[in-house]
Amino acid sequence: xxxxxxxxxxxxxxxxxxxxxxxxxxxxxxxxxxxxxxxxxxxxxxxxxxxxxxxxxxxxxxxxxxxxxxxxxxxxxxxxxxxx
Numbered sequence: 001x002x003x004x005x006x007x008x009x010x011x012x013x014x015x016x017x018x019x020x021x022x023x024x025x026x027x028x029x030x031x032x033x034x035x036x037x038x039x040x041x042x043x044x045x046x047x048x049x050x051x052x053x054x055x056x057x058x059x060x061x062x063x064x065x066x067x068x069x070x071x072x073x074x075x076x077x078x079x080x081x082x083x084x
Contacts, residue, residue, distance in 0.1 A: 006031050006049075009040045014051045024048045 003023060011018045023031050027048040034040050043049045068074055 001028060001032055003028070003031055006034050006040055009034075009037055010044065010049045013037065013041060013044065014049075016051045020052045020054070022050045022052050 007018050007021045007023070010021045010023075014021065024047070027043075030048055031043060034043055040049065065074065
C-alpha cells in the first residue's frame, strides 16, 4: 500500500525529510485513509506518525585512521597536504 502522499504531508508538517517519517505498521489502514493535512495532523497527535531521530556522523572511520597515524602510518610524502 503506497503512502507517498501521507508521508509527504507528514514530512512537511513535521519539518523533516520524507525518509525520516515513521508510520506505525499496525495503523496503516488509518494512515491510508488520511487524505487531508488535518487528518495527518490528527494521526501525528495520536502517535501513528512520528519523526525519526536525526542520524549523527560516525567517528569510527576517523578513530581507525587516527590510531594508524599514531603508529606512524599514513604520514608519507604522498599523504601530505598543504605547502611543502
